[in-house]
Amino acid sequence: MTVSIEDLRQRAQRRLPRTVFDYIEGFSDDGYTVTANRQSFDRYLFRSRALVDVSAIDHSTTLLGEPLATPIVLAPTGLAGLLAPRGEELAAKAAASRGTVFTLSTMSIGTIEEVAAAASTPLWFQLYIWKDRSVTQSLLDRAKAAGYRALCLTVDVPVMGNREQDRRNGFTVPPRIHFANVLDVLRHLGWVLRMSSSPRATFGNFVGHPALTRTDAVGVARFTNHQFDTSVTWKDVEWLRSHWPGPLVIKGITNPEDARRAVSLGVEALIVSNHGGRQLDFLPAAIDLLPEVVDAVEGRAEVILDGGIRRGSDIAKAIAMGARACMVGRPFLYGLAADGQAGVELALDLLTSELDRTLALLGRPRLSDLDRTALRVDAPASLEPRTSQRHGATPTSMRPVGGTHDT
């Protein structure tokens, strides 16, 4: 029975070859930050109010002026189409069916146009800036022509984080079968069969680009480190501001100074994110970074939080601290791998119903009732840097499945 995101995670793990599952779970270096993202939620406890009428719970909100039926947005995740054929299209349809936004990664398997054609939801396009600026320009033109509503510039990948497990696994795009993984792939023939109906197993937006040939498998870090521009600065944000007609969102803000600068350039929303612990290790937990960014922004832009959200209570905490909405990455990928579109819908439903229950038990029936008085800060959780790199010892598995906190 699937009653939690952890259950979905385990189903995804059973369905995917290990190298693909490890790519989703991947984190950089010692995994301090990926662990902190989860454990730091445990430092914030609730102050509940009794005898409040909670007969009408309202978890709807607005984001960039659009109504959202739930404050949970699907984060950009490269290669989601390796988890299920047409994975990005399925996830976008799931977001539409639940009244929320799907963000398409530059590095998706499905193309900008395919995903736009599949979905009837406001879509956001996430941009990585390429050294070859004609590629960047063409991505922007395509996203604009396909009707993507907002542009989400990710700023925390000047170079790829050190994902040691992907390196050990020899993870490539398309995934390669070799001596070390052949038995594991044979054990997951269902995935092989399902994926045989996929239109491709490489970065869809760049098919035909000389850097990607049909036959060559490329390492993700090697490929991106060759193509992404390491010289991106605030000047590029100014350039994007004047070339992108819609709302501009910056993803990967961890410093209040940067938040203030982004706001001064007219950026409409900021995503407080450490990239799910996949980039700079030893950044603090995303939830711990949130209050100072919210305070720096002073309401001049909307603030979104991502990183480590696995429970509706995590979302309530982020919103109480001033986030307008939350993004989830791995939780919806687990759903996608477990059961395609229905799995992504289940991930959204589980989190939303947990959020509803939290609001009722807290005595704050509407999202707008949440503020910092709903929280108290407990003693810091003890965060142990990970030494084991095996995917079975993931941060989520460090929490009991039942969700009782162990700090």
Ligand SMILES: Cc1cc2nc3c(=O)[nH]c(=O)nc-3n(C[C@H](O)[C@H](O)[C@H](O)COP(=O)(O)O)c2cc1C
């Ligand atoms: C498999 C995977 C691929 C990702 N690819 C991208 C990407 O292409 N662009 C991006 O901005 N963030 C990417 N991210 C980061 C997510 O957008 C998000 O910040 C992170 O997953 C949030 O943490 P969570 O997984 O704990 O929810 C990726 C994350 C994962 C797990």
Ligand SMILES: CC(C)CC(=O)C(=O)O
């Ligand atoms: C394909 C990658 C560039 C996607 C990414 O940003 C990530 O794995 O964190």
